[in-house]
Amino acid sequence: MTSPTPAHARISVIGAGPGGLTCARILQRHGIPVTVYDRDTGPHARDQGGTLDLHADNGQIALREAGLLDAFFRLARPEGQEMRRLDASGALTGHLVPEPDELFKPEIDRGQLRDLLLDSLRPGTVRWGRALEGVGGPDDGPRLLHFTDGATVETDLVIGADGASSRVRPAVSPAVPQYAGVSFLEAWFSDVRVRHPEIAELVGRGSAHAADGERAMFAQRNSGDHIRTYLVQRVPADWIGAGGPAADDTEGIRALLLERYAHWGPRLRRMITDNDGPYVHHPIFALPVPHTWRPSPTVTLLGDAAHLMPPLGVGVNLAMLDAGDLALALAHAADLDGALRAYEKTMLPRSVETARALEGRAEDLLSAEEHDLDHDGSGR
Structure with a gap:
């Protein structure tokens, strides 16, 4: 033809x-x-x-x-474009503030x-x-x-x-596509200035990332006074569902997360305890x-x-x-x-x-090492 x-x-x-x-x-x-x-x-x-x-x-x-x-x-x-780097206690260790223009x-x-x-x-x-x-x-x-x-x-x-x-x-x-060994669990926060002021202050106007080498949190400010947080872990692809709590078992997932993030600071743990609605599971795959x-x-x-x-x-x-x-x-x-x-x-x-x-390099999101915030992964 x-x-x-x-x-x-x-x-x-x-x-x-x-x-x-x-x-x-x-x-x-x-x-x-x-x-x-x-x-x-x-x-x-x-x-x-x-x-x-x-x-x-x-x-x-x-x-x-x-x-x-x-x-x-x-x-x-x-x-x-503002980006904050935190340690597991919630302390600020790096801060990129964009120029006004x-x-x-x-x-x-x-x-x-x-x-x-x-x-x-x-x-x-x-x-x-x-x-x-x-x-x-x-x-x-x-x-x-x-x-x-x-x-x-x-x-x-x-x-x-x-x-x-x-x-x-x-x-x-x-x-x-093959599983990359890392999974994201998405949590939502709405009307954050009124309902979640501590989380709003922690994240700022852009994003905030904390990690300890085994697990991480990445939070993003969205429009309309919303924040989305991604809990990043090295887990089996089926850890939600066949390998653990059901996808709609919000309380069961939350209890497991609180165990895994037990040594993290209380402000960061609010990302686990205070989310609005269910979690959304995103196992990471790559070709x-x-x-x-x-x-x-x-x-x-x-x-x-x-x-x-x-x-x-x-x-x-x-x-x-x-x-x-x-x-x-x-x-x-x-x-x-x-x-x-x-x-x-x-x-x-x-x-x-x-x-x-x-x-x-999906594992980079779990790294607790300091690195250039301008090249930080954003979960996208």
Whole structure:
């Protein structure tokens, strides 16, 4: 089959996260039709997670190509770049305070970023409630998208922006994410200035990180007077559920955490005793390094689908940079195959280099050693 021109191709993005939506937005700015499919039933069907920082040298570059950088700065929180380092007693051991005009990596809530991107797309671009089961059809196209509801869609290009458990990835790669040995347990705190003033003072306007070598806490200020805290431990992947208390056993999980953090200071232990609602378990997985795949003229990957890494502050930024590079390659190429080769020639070496630098470094979040706060992991 002759590779079609991008402007006349049926392009399907799987996943309405920051990467997939950024790719769709930039494609539309260049007059290229695109459809995004997402398993969520709607844009607000589930919590989108906490805050993230978009860097000037990757995430912000993509937003500039999307024509959304000014809108991002209107929503972003530059003060969220403040970072505090604490010891296990809760004593401050390091403090990075951003300059008043510092905009290198301001924070924005994930939900706010998603809404910004969604609102920039043409109506009907995203098809909600479409959970992909797999990709079929010949490698040279056309491809068939098989959805879990039994529906199929024929398409010329499949862009896998569907994250760690990508259903697109098997079409080009047999790689499977492996457990990194470290698990996050997320806790929420709402109306913190009134209901949790000690925690609000401890975290400040940005984030705070404490560790003792075996366990850690990472707390992030979100918009709307919210804080999210991530309890980081070296535990089996199934320590919640099959290996321990049930996911909905909040009191049982809390009791176990209080044992494990028994020697920590009382202010930090409030992160365990005072959270609003249940805990959310996030075992950390990563793809093998290096992760590359056999070139296909009809399928490619971006973001975590392509290069799932430990959560050390690069994931969303790389996904959005991938999205911008791919969309621009499609906008400037004569055919789909040429666009994918140009994109992967840039993206794969970059992602392999970054993945090698971060391989095995999920354990860094547990380290009690002093280090440069400006390069502290943020659990994203």
